[in-house]
Amino acid sequence: MKRIAKFEKVSFEQFKKDYIDSFGEIEENSLKTIYENIKLPKRATKGSAGYDFFAPVDILLAAGEGIKIPTGIRSYMEDGWVLKCYPRSGLGFKFRLQLNNTVGIIDSDYYNSSNEGHIMAKLTNDSRENKTVSVSAGDGFMQGIFVEYGITFDDDADGIRDGGFGSTTNK
Numbered sequence: 001m002k003r004i005a006k007f008e009k010v011s012f013e014q015f016k017k018d019y020i021d022s023f024g025e026i027e028e029n030s031l032k033t034i035y036e037n038i039k040l041p042k043r044a045t046k047g048s049a050g051y052d053f054f055a056p057v058d059i060l061l062a063a064g065e066g067i068k069i070p071t072g073i074r075s076y077m078e079d080g081w082v083l084k085c086y087p088r089s090g091l092g093f094k095f096r097l098q099l100n101n102t103v104g105i106i107d108s109d110y111y112n113s114s115n116e117g118h119i120m121a122k123l124t125n126d127s128r129e130n131k132t133v134s135v136s137a138g139d140g141f142m143q144g145i146f147v148e149y150g151i152t153f154d155d156d157a158d159g160i161r162d163g164g165f166g167s168t169t170n171k
Contacts, residue, residue, distance in 0.1 A: 005077035005146055007040045007051070010116040018070035018118055023057075037137065038072040041144060050143030052088065053121070059135040061125035066100065069141075074117035077108045077146060085121065085144045095133045096126040099142070106144070114162050119144075 009015070015035050019026065034056055041051035056072050075083050085104030091097040100122040111117040121142050125133045135141045151157075 004081050005075055005083070007073055007075050009035075009038055009040070009072050010074050010118045014116045014118055015070060015072045018115070018120065019056075022068045022070055034137075035072060039138065041073060044140075049145050050086070051145070052140035053085070053119075053142040053144060055135045055137050055139055055141045057137050059123075059133065059141060061097075061123065061133040063125055063127040063130045063132070066122060066124040069121045069123065071119045071121060071142075073119050074111055075106060075119065075144075076111050079108050080150075081146050081148055082107055083119075083144045084147055085119070085142055087123065088140050088143055091133065091135070091141060095131050096128065097133050097141075098124050098126050100124055104142075104144075109160075 039054045083106035
C-alpha cells in the first residue's frame with residue numbers, strides 16, 4: 001500500500017465558524033468539548049478501503065430531512081490523488097442515507113483553501129419506508145477512499161483553488 005495522505009483537524013476557529021453556520025450559536029465551552037472529541041478518520045480493518053468519518057454530534061434525521069455536518073477534518077494528500085467520500089454502506093442500505101452531491105470529491109489542493117480544507121458532509125435521509133436515521137456522536141457516518149487519478153496529455157490547467165464547492169468552475 002502507498003502511504004499518500006494524512007488526516008488532521010481544522011483549527012478550532014474554523015470549526016467554530018462552520019459549526020455555527022450549520023447549527024447556530026452554541027456556548028463556547030460546549031463547542032470546545034465537541035471539537036476536542038473529534039476523532040480522525042480511521043480504517044476499521046486492514047482490508048478496509050474506506051476511512052470512517054465519525055459524527056462530531058448526534059445526528060437524527062427523519063425521512064426526507066437533510067443536515068450539513070462540519071466534520072472538523074481536513075486531509076493532506078499527495079498530488080495525483082483524490083479522496084472520494086460516500087455514506088457508510090450500512091446507513092445507505094438501511095436508510096437510503098445519501099450525500100447530497102452523491103460522491104464527495106476532495107481534491108489534493110483543497111487542503112490549502114481559505115477554509116483550511118474543512119471537509120463538510122451534507123446528508124439526506126431518502127428513506128421511502130419513513131425510517132429515521134440516528135447516528136450518535138463518535139459513530140461512523142461516512143467513509144472516504146483515496147483514489148489515484150490521471151490527466152490528459154494536453155492538460156494545461158494552472159488555476160489555483162481558494163474555496164470549496166464550485167470554487168474551481170470557470171465563470
